[in-house]
Amino acid sequence: MEKFTTLAASMVAIPTENIDTDQIIPARFLKVTDKNGLGDNLFFDWRYNTDGSPKEDFVLNAQQGKKAGVLVAGDNFGCGSSREHAPWAIMGYGFQAVISTSFADIFRNNSLKLGLLPIIVDKDTHLQLMSLVEEEPDTQITIDLENQTVQLPDGRKVKFPIDNFSKTCILNGVDQLGYLQSHASAVEAYEAGHPDRVNTLAT
Amino acid sequence: MSNNGQPKTLFEKIWDEHIVVEEPGNPSAIYIDLHLIHEVTSPQAFTGLREKGLKVRRPDKTVATMDHGIPTTPPDIPITDMMVLNQINRLEQNCRDFGVPLHGLDSPNRGIVHVIGPELGLTQPGMTIVCGDSHTSTHGAFGTLAFGIGTSEVEHVLATQCLLQVKPKTYAVRVEGVLPKGVSAKDIILNLISRIGIGGGTGYVLEYTGSAIQGLSMEERMTVCNMSIEGGARAGMIAPDDTTFEYIATRPHAPQGADWESAVEKWRSLPTDEGATFDREITIDANSLEPMITYGTNPGMGMGITGVIPDPMSVKDVSERQTLDKALNYMDLQPGQSLLGHNVDVVFIGSCTNSRISDLRLAASLLKGQKVADNLRVMVVPGSQQVKNQAEDEGLDKIFKEAGAEWREAGCSMCIAMNGDQLQPGQYAVSTSNRNFEGRQGKGGRTFLASPLTATATAITGKIADVRTML
Ligand code: SF4
DSSP states (O other): OOOOSEEEEEEEEEOOSSOBHHHHSOGGGOOOSSSTTGGGGTTHHHHBOTTSOBOTTSGGGSHHHHHOOEEEEOSSBTBSOOOTHHHHHHHHHTOOEEEESOBOHHHHHHHHHHTOEEEEOOHHHHHHHHHHHHHOTTOEEEEETTTTEEEOTTSOEEEOOOOHHHHHHHHHTOOTHHHHHTTHHHHHHHHHHSOOSOOTTOO | OOGGGOOOOHHHHHHHHTEEEOOTTSOEEEEOSEEEEOTTTSHHHHHHHHHHTOOOSOGGGEEEEOOSSOOOSOTTSOOOOHHHHHHHHHHHHHHHHHTOOEEOTTOTTOBOHHHHHHHTTOOOTTOEEEESSGGGGGGGGGSOEEEEOOHHHHHHHHHHSEEEEOOOEEEEEEEESOOOTTOOHHHHHHHHHHHHOTTTTTTEEEEEESHHHHTSOHHHHHHHHHGGGGGTOSEEEOOOOHHHHHHHHTSTTSOOHHHHHHHHHHHTTOSOOTTOOOSEEEEEEGGGOOOEEEOSSSTTSEEETTOBOOOGGGOOSHHHHHHHHHHHHHHTOOTTOBOTTOBOSEEEEOTTTSOSHHHHHHHHHHHTTOOOOTTOEEEEOOSBHHHHHHHHHTTHHHHHHHHTOEEOOSSOGGGTTOSSOOOOTTOEEEESSSOOOTTTTSTTOEEEEOOHHHHHHHHHHSBOOOGGGGO
């Protein structure tokens, strides 16, 4: 996992609420056995016509889409399927953070494990970000993970929540698996004290 | 009553018993009793293990099957999708290399991962169960804490048998009364989601209680718990009772002899204690429910079958209004419209929500001696090989075939449309599955979610029908 400390980047906005992971990456692209190339298929059915040509009016096909580092999306982003292909695709495209008023639990968990920042802001800030992008597509914001703030062009800093554990892992670029591995003896002790419930190897 | 005399919910009892490490400021490491694996969300996790030189810590608590991408055509037809074939080969290779038991293509126990767990008796009360699939919530019907995880977490569980989790909050869903004729478990859960919305359960574990829930069979309880995630809740649970124990007793992995007795005794202590409190509650009156149908592009956009489609203009919140507008546009439906009599191109009976033997029996009971409507494609896809064999033993396959429906091999099929079973752009389907997202059942396809009864009634009439008029 890459370290994330601060990010100054422009945004794209997709205001739709309840964007599910089937829209982020349709199921037919889940037949892969690695994580490569998923960014090319991000929002595929919203992004391309049936003949494969880009849909002119979809924001990722506009100039600003290609260079933005932050995706601003409607409420309850990432609902539905647990596919981690969704954050893989978002990161593969080049986004490092997603801003919404809320996220679905599994998507949020998956993203935090990968270092893709799911940033929750209040409704007013969300609306402000949307209109900033609309007025000036190149508007930059600055995300500071250490201080948990998003700084808007007018200088206003908005706090966002993140649990300390995920924050530390992402700041240092450390995989959460390491933490679990460091507690191997606790796992052994737990197993010694709890009888197995089922044995999948028994026939 | 449990430890310290402090009343606890079913969820809290299971959670507390599975904490391995709990440190202030960090999520808890909880122990996982059963890890289910399938071909689509596991390959990258095994690659991670290889790269780090790690083993599967407990292959004896892990079991794999293939369901999402596999064809539902007869087994002698070779698989032509090279990417699907590659995933299948990869899963076989990973299971061989890491010693994980696999119910592969020729196993009599293969099937949708959430159908086979309970079927084999691997799903037992009080357990923690995870799978790289959001409908793992299904297993909560047995009084387990079961939820979907991502592929990074699959790797964590393979390597350590533990998972890092922030403790969720609790949400009681009380369903009281008696379900009217023609109204089923699917209608309970579609009704709940239409009330709380698809984000309404985010951060919570649901516990379904009340007389209507207690009256459900295990398969019906699975249908309810299955769609907890559609309300945003990662897990949904139901307290185990005699119905639960009876279901498990004869299964291959059920505890035997004295072990059975002590297991049941332990399971009886799991239900929520009197006086335990939930963070949130909702009550649904079962007596007043009618068959449900969805009209939009998420499972929360549902209504009673005699209802009319809401008007976006009457929605106050701007983004909510735009979302509904976009959905109706995609579905090509009008505000104020009734769905009764709406044309349909395909009826799909299947998925981990409604593909078990009791679902197929219900469908067959209506279809017996009937024909499916002209120009309508009706697909019946059993949830597992076992369900398929059982249905064939009972002659249900003949009823389906004689009526003009397709009787297919077991798998996820058109629930996720990865295997070629899919809608054509613009087609309408009534589906017993769980998701009506844009393109979920095929690019450009339009899905109405409903119960097996409503789907079958629609199959016979060729238009969306109220099954209550046919009973
Ligand atoms: S049947 Fe559908 S929802 Fe269930 S596991 Fe398969 S793809 Fe997922």
